[in-house]
Amino acid sequence: MRNFAFGLAVLALASSANAQQAQPAPVVAPISAEQQRNVERLRNAALESDLAWDIVEGLVTDVGPRLAASEAEARAREWSAAMLRRQGFSNVRIEPFTMPFWDAVREEASIVSPSRQPMVIAALGGSAPTPEGGLEAEVIRFESLAALEAATSAQVQGRIVFIDERMTRTQDGSGYGPAVAKRGGCASRAQARGAAACIIRSVGTDTQRVAHQGGSVRQMPLGTSLPVAALSPADADVLGRLAQGGAVRVNLNIQVEVRDEAPSGNVIAEIRGRERPEEIVLLAAHLDSWDLGQGAVDDGAGVAIITAAAKLIRDLPRRPRRTIRILLAGAEENGVFGGREYGRVHGSETHVVAAESDFGAGRIYSVSTLFNEDALQYARAIQRQLAPLGVNLGNNTTGGGADVDAIRRTGAAIVDLNQDGSLYFDVHHTPNDTLDAIDPEALRQNVAAWAVFAYLVADSDWVLTPPAPPAE
Known part of the structure; x- marks a missing residue:
């Protein structure tokens, strides 16, 4: 019985191999x-x-x-x-x-407490300006855009939202889509919850102290919008550690030139x-x-x-x-x-x-x-x-x-x-x-x-x- 079963298995494998061999090769169009x-x-x-x-x-x-x-x-x-x-x-x-037309003519940020530290930022395209001289507020950190969407207005009101989400390095760039969502969505979600401004970890795969620019979505309900900027990865690391350890205040100064x-x-x-x-x-x-x-x-x-x-x-x-x-x-x-x-x-x-x-x-x-x-x-x-x-x-x-x-x-x-x-x-x-x-x-x-x-x-x-x- 064992030999009979083995024979059937061999026949099945041969039949499968023949079927695969019988499949026509994909057609390739000729060229002259x-x-x-x-x-x-x-x-x-x-x-x-x-x-x-x-x-x-x-x-x-x-x-x-x-x-x-x-x-x-x-x-x-x-x-x-x-x-x-x-x-x-x-x-x-x-x-x-x-x-x-939109251009940033000033883009500055610094941690003011618990210690004073300058940070490297890039205002995102379409960002609204801060008041002259900048604005200062406490930071609230979120690990993702989804986490911000789950937050209440009471948590966010009057604060600077910080989305500290990293980008995955890939050959085909497929990590960009998930990471860039925060760049276009932070301002609208933060503004809807009463935030003072929004900053994001730069959409990039490096760890250097340079910020990555990019377009944001101009949020203009009732003629208002929110200041929004990208933070260098190295500064995002510092701000993230501080925010996880206690209260952090940041000063953000963005001034822009716009023409209709x-x-x-x-x-x-x-x-x-x-x-x-x-x-x-x-x-x-x-x-x-x-x-x-x-x-x-x-x-x-x-x-x-x-x-x-x-x-x-x-x-x-x-x-x-x-x-x-x-x-x-x-x-x-x-x-x-x-x-x-x-x-x-x-x-x-x-x-x-x-x-x-x-x-x-x-x-x-x-x-x-x-x-x-x-x-x-x-x-x-x-x-x-x-x-x-x-x-x-x-x-x-x-x-x-x-x-x-x-x-x-x-x-x-x-x-x-x-x-x-x-x-x-x-x-x-x-x-x-x-x-x-x-x-x-x-x-x-x-x-x-x-x-x-x-x-x-x-x-x-x-x-x-x-x-x-x-x-x-």
Whole structure:
């Protein structure tokens, strides 16, 4: 009986193995011999080129930080348009729009009791000012935004709320979403409970004494709002220990400049398609930055990557079939104004696919998509040509970046070239967002991947429809 059972088990395993072997291999869309030659040419040229480095170096040197709707952002638009014309792109133009302007002109904080200690802060975008000279109040510490939401008005009234929640370091940046919730939600929850102000542990993965900037949500019921700031990780450690040991008082002084309407704009350039110019492959990055650092990693690197990749395609013996459009979006950091404006103006046009580079310059390790099931053969074809660069196939559920979201909502397919973000949030929105944070070799690998992806889609007749929305 034991031998009979063993025989049945062997037959079952063999049958299972045969069934697995019988399954057809996933379909990979073919590419032509000419396309293969051009892919190899692009890949090799990108890995030898320093054009992306030259672009980001020029941007941070000639312009520097580029706060949305500021004079510096205006200089960046002019600088970028001139640079794109020099690179030989067509239809280079600036598409202006207006938006609210906000800037912090003073951002100071200090512990006043039980001992006097200065702290490093960054006022969050949209923060209301404190009274002239600042405000002083007792601190109440919460471990998370959820803990603040569970608090009563009696606990919070008149105090400075401190959310002391840490961010998890991950390769794909997935720790950012949970951590950033406190940045957008602290002011509203604290204000609803009568707080005097709100400070948060910076949304970042470093332990240095630098604060991370970022946008908050302007809370303006009845014409009022709350001062809100991010505290450096090192100072957050001190304040957290003191708050757990007893009463702590803090002085916070934030003064801001605001204007209801100020000029911003998007910069656009194209490689016009030779056969289907009305079909657009959209490559996006954002031109603005916060102003503590140089805006090199966020998002000067993205500006340089997509521009250098498109330039390599432009230099091929003939243009691709479809139009490649570069979008350098304005005013992403404090409200995605440029991306939304691009969607308003261009949403009725035919966007075959949209992709955004806005995660620094770490090496690309996978390509993710938002394609219909029938189009996955094209995702596999893209990945096969990216494999020599160390790029694997990711999921088919990606959402794309902020500045292409409006185009995604019109029905465009999405591609994400996923970068290693293990170190990104050490410098994100800090004074350390400088040129030296970019690895030139990784930057070249990014350009190679973007050039191959964009060329394959632009020179094909692939139909890249996104998945149908779920039935309601």
